[in-house]
């Protein structure tokens with residue numbers, strides 16, 4: 001469904017002095033892989049490893065320096081926004097910070113309906129009601145504004161908006177990192193349930209391999225913009241081939257404790273609750 005071929009992205013920073021050469025950041029170096037329909041594809045790596053750069057390129061929100069991105073056989077890179085309408089409907093993105101991605105002046109129902117309005121899809125009111133229920137928000141949430149909700153609820157609103165145009169692919173870039181530790185497991189479980197319910201293909205970014213293991217079936221490990229390992233998530237977790245992946249596996253419990261506070265056990269016990 002998604003094919004990434006020899007993808008590279010170099011950012012050129014502005015000069016600090018006219019005498020110095022322009023600093024270049026190789027955010028992504030010659031990355032290739034494929035994501036089949038129905039996969040839950042995780043992208044893991046430490047801060048600055050190129051995860052967000054990669055998903056921006058897949059989502060057609062940035063242009064590669066070299067290489068190609070294909071969605072369902074159609075080239076994504078090098079297209080004008082007008083010719084990306086197929087992707088704007090079929091692939092939706094949820095970002096890390098729900099506050100920054102929700103317009104504070106818009107009512108929740110209008111935020112959720114926005115992609116429907118943009119793509120002239122009818123039946124908006126019913127669809128909004130359906131989506132509010134699907135993400136576990138009360139029916140009257142539509143009349144309210146984003147600031148009247150908690151961080152976790154705002155991420156539910158982002159998920160509802162992403163699902164509005166019935167996408168086939170959901171891309172989530174660290175969707176719980178900005179949230180309070182206490183609600184992370186809830187939102188991750190909701191995300192997993194929605195992916196299952198709507199038979200979505202998931203592209204999920206996290207710095208935490210243990211969270212990827214809970215949510216995904218396949219994982220790609222990025223380090224300094226390079227793809228160092230890719231495969232079945234259990235296989236990679238149990239028998240990491242690259243020394244860097246081994247480090248990530250060993251760091252996973254402490255990362256969980258220090259950064260995310262979510263343990264696999266929390267997630268599993270949370271899912272079992274009615």
Ligand SMILES: Nc1ncnc2c1ncn2[C@@H]1O[C@H](COP(=O)(O)OP(=O)(O)OP(=O)(O)O)[C@@H](O)[C@H]1O
Pocket residue numbers: 011012013025026027045046047048049050051052053054207
């Ligand atoms: N617009 C930009 N201009 C210049 N450099 C950038 C830009 N965006 C990203 N970079 C650089 O590219 C590299 C990869 O960044 P990226 O945001 O993709 O990493 P990441 O894996 O998502 O990190 P994090 O876990 O912190 O979100 C970093 O060195 C970053 O500083």
Ligand SMILES: [Mg+2]
Pocket residue numbers: 051052053173
């Ligand atoms: Mg990022």
